Amino acid sequence: MARPLIADIDLDALRHNYRLACSLAPDSRAVAVLKADAYGHGAVACARALEGLAPAFAVACIEEAVTLREAGISTPIVLLEGIFEAAELDRVEALGLWMAVHSDWQVEALLARRPASPIPTWLKVDSGMHRLGFAPERAEAVWQRLAAAPGHACDLHLMTHFATADLAATGYFAGQMTRLAALAERLGAPLCLANSPATLARPEAHGAWNRPGVMLYGSDPLEQSNAASRRLAPVMTLRSAIIAVRELPAGEPVGYGGRWVTPRPSRIGVVACGYGDGYDRHAVDGTPVLVAGKRTAVAGKVSMDMMTVDITDIPEADIGSEVVLWGRAAGGEVLGVDEVARHCDTISYTLLTGVLPRVPRRYHGESGTDPN
Ligand SMILES: Cc1ncc(COP(=O)(O)O)c(C=O)c1O
Numbered sequence: 001m002a003r004p005l006i007a008d009i010d011l012d013a014l015r016h017n018y019r020l021a022c023s024l025a026p027d028s029r030a031v032a033v034l035k036a037d038a039y040g041h042g043a044v045a046c047a048r049a050l051e052g053l054a055p056a057f058a059v060a061c062i063e064e065a066v067t068l069r070e071a072g073i074s075t076p077i078v079l080l081e082g083i084f085e086a087a088e089l090d091r092v093e094a095l096g097l098w099m100a101v102h103s104d105w106q107v108e109a110l111l112a113r114r115p116a117s118p119i120p121t122w123l124k125v126d127s128g129m130h131r132l133g134f135a136p137e138r139a140e141a142v143w144q145r146l147a148a149a150p151g152h153a154c155d156l157h158l159m160t161h162f163a164t165a166d167l168a169a170t171g172y173f174a175g176q177m178t179r180l181a182a183l184a185e186r187l188g189a190p191l192c193l194a195n196s197p198a199t200l201a202r203p204e205a206h207g208a209w210n211r212p213g214v215m216l217y218g219s220d221p222l223e224q225s226n227a228a229s230r231r232l233a234p235v236m237t238l239r240s241a242i243i244a245v246r247e248l249p250a251g252e253p254v255g256y257g258g259r260w261v262t263p264r265p266s267r268i269g270v271v272a273c274g275y276g277d278g279y280d281r282h283a284v285d286g287t288p289v290l291v292a293g294k295r296t297a298v299a300g301k302v303s304m305d306m307m308t309v310d311i312t313d314i315p316e317a318d319i320g321s322e323v324v325l326w327g328r329a330a331g332g333e334v335l336g337v338d339e340v341a342r343h344c345d346t347i348s349y350t351l352l353t354g355v356l357p358r359v360p361r362r363y364h365g366e367s368g369t370d371p372n
Contacts, residue, residue: 003272004239004240004241004243004272005238005239005240005272005273005277005359006238006239006240006359006360006361006362007040007041007236007237007238007239007355007359007360007361007362008236008237008239008327008362008364009041009042009045009046009235009236009361009362009363009364009365010233010234010235010236010237010328010364010365011045011046011049011235011363011364011365012364012365013218013233013234013235013365014041014046014049014050014216014217014235014365015049015050015053015365016233017215017216017217017218017232017233017235018030018032018050018053018054018212018216019053020215020228020231020232021196021199021210021212021215021216024199024200024203024206024228025194025199025203025206025210027206028194028206028207028208028209028210029055029056029208029209029210030054030055030199030209030210030211030212031054031055031056031057031058031078031192031209031210031211032046032047032050032054032056032057032058032212032216033057033058033059033080033211033212033213033216034046034047034057034058034059034064034068035058035059035060035064035080035213036060036353037064037353038217039213039214039216039217039349039352039353040236040278040352040353040354040355041217041235041236041352041361042361042363043059043064043067043068044067044068044071044073045361045363046216047068047071047073047075048071048073049365050075051073051075054075055075055076056075056076056077056078056098056209057073057075057076057077057078058077058078058079058080058211058213059077059078059079059080060079060080060081061079061081061084062079062083062084062088062091062092062095062097065077065079065091065095065097066091066095069095076096076097076098076120077095077097077098078097078098078099078100078120078122079092079097079098079099079100080100080211081100081102081132082099082100082101082102082103082106082124083099083106083109086105086109086112089109089110089113089115089119092119093115093116093117093119097119098119098120098121098122098155099119099120099121099122100121100122100123100124100132100159101121101122101123101124101142101146102124102132102133102134103132104142107142107145107146110146110152110153111145111146111149111152113152114151114152115151115152117154118150118151118152118153118154119152119153119154120153120154120155121146121153121154121155121156121157122156122157122158122159122192123139123142123143123146123156123157123158123159124159124160124161125139125158125159125160125179125180125183126160127160127176127177127179127180128162128163128172128175128176128179129160129161129162129163129176130163131161132161133159133160133161136179136180136182136183139158139183140183140186140187143156143158143187143189156189156190157189157190157191157192157207157208157209158180158183158184158187158189158190158191158192159191159192159193160176160180160193161193161195162176162193162194162195162197162198162202162205163176165194165195165197165198165201165202165205166197166221166222166223167223168223168224173198173202173205177193177202177204177205180193190207190208190209191207191208191209192207192208192209192210192211193205193206193207193210193211194206194207194210194211194212195210195211195212195213195221196212196213196214196215196216196219196221197221197222198210199212199215200215200220200221200222200226200228200229201222201226201228201229214348214349214352215229215232216235217234217235217236217348217352218232218233218234218235218236218337219232219234219336219337219338219348219349219352220232220336220338221348234326234327234328234334234336234337236326236327236337236352236355237324237326237327237328237329238273238279238324238325238326238327238355238359239322239323239324239325239327240271240272240273240322240323240325241271241272241319241320241321241322241323242269242270242271242291242309242311242317242318242319242320242321242323243270243271243272243306243319244269244270244319245267245268245269245270245311245317245318245319246267246268246270246308247265247266247267247268248262248265248266248267248268249262249265250262250263250264250265250266252266254268254299254300254308255299255300255301255303255308256300256301256303257301259285259300259301260285260299260300260301260308264312265312266299266310266312267310267311267312267315267317268299268300268308268309268310268311269291269308269309269310269311269317269321269323270306270307270308271289271306271307271308271309271323271325272305272306273305273306273307273323273325274302274303274304274305274306274307275302275303275304276304276305276356276358277305277355277356277358277359278351278354278355278356278359279302279307279325279351280302280340280341280344280346280350280351280354281301281302282344282345282346283298283302283307283340283343283344284298284343284344285297285298285299285300286298286343287340287343287344288335288339288340288343289309289323289324289325289335290322290323290324290329290333290335291309291311291314291317291321291322291323292314292316292317292321292322293322293329293330293331293332293333294313294314294317294333295333295335296309296310296311296313296314297309297310298343309323325340326339326340326351337351337352
């Protein structure tokens with residue numbers, strides 16, 4: 001038997017989540033964010049599954065766009081951080097990309113060039129995230145310069161990113177919205193603002209375009225889930241099996257450092273999955289897993305290739321039993337990646353993007369095609 005660990009990717013669930021994003025914002029178009037290899041799900045497979053549904057894709061850099069173009073993806077692709085050096089404009093043109101501009105040097109590079117056709121450009125405004133973008137009071141002048149150069153830039157949009165759209169407290173988000181809305185009104189500019197939490201919970205942020213990312217993969221980014229976020233379906237199931245069983249008396253330490261000690265006579269399942277696969281070593285005792293479709297928990301420190309789980313109360317569990325680290329079990333039971341992340345003191349984004357290449361991806365879904 002081959003090592004049983006696999007990441008099953010449900011492309012129907014991806015399309016379901018994308019359609020949900022669209023249905024929540026019927027007057028917007030949704031650019032599907034496929035950066036970081038589609039949050040660890042495989043950008044080419046996800047792009048193929050969304051082609052014809054999503055009018056545009058978003059990535060972080062040219063290299064990610066090249067991967068998609070080389071796979072034959074012709075849908076428009078926007079570079080969320082724009083170019084990293086002026087020379088990249090050659091490839092922006094050759095690949096027909098759209099780009100964000102967040103810095104003076106990028107604007108100068110764009111205006112210094114004579115593209116064969118103008119480049120669709122999203123002007124990034126720092127409305128409060130304080131990461132990338134022009135301060136609102138400067139953005140107006142930059143916008144006017146770009147608008148006055150239609151041979152260089154076209155289809156101008158204002159873009160911003162929210163720092164707190166996921167939080168229940170709305171004060172900081174509202175401040176970002178107010179700054180952006182005032183600027184947009186002065187310029188009559190179309191907007192691209194909403195990430196997943198804003199798509200799910202902040203209709204006032206829905207613009208000409210929204211930029212849902214993590215919700216497409218079935219993770220709920222909201223601090224307080226809502227009716228919409230509860231309709232998300234998990235796309236990745238990280239699935240393995242029990243490869244050995246230990247029967248131990250009470251009082252026996254399990255794994256490195258003996259962090260977990262059997263509180264009673266216990267059955268321990270050894271699972272083929274570890275931090276060498278991307279499973280988070282910070283998972284505490286009690287982190288949920290599904291064994292044979294039933295909830296139980298991590299018991300002992302995660303090691304590189306294996307981890308141990310308590311199967312005392314699942315007598316039918318044995319060597320070969322299915323273990324779901326997150327996602328959907330064969331019987332339909334779901335363990336959300338967000339819940340696992342909370343036990344690892346992290347967020348779903350790091351777990352999903354952290355699944356390492358040695359874990360084979362297996363694609364499912366009607367029109368999904370395996371890129372390999
Ligand atoms: C500029 C930008 N837009 C959109 C997104 C998508 O965010 P989310 O995955 O929270 O939907 C990201 C993700 O980090 C981003 O950096």
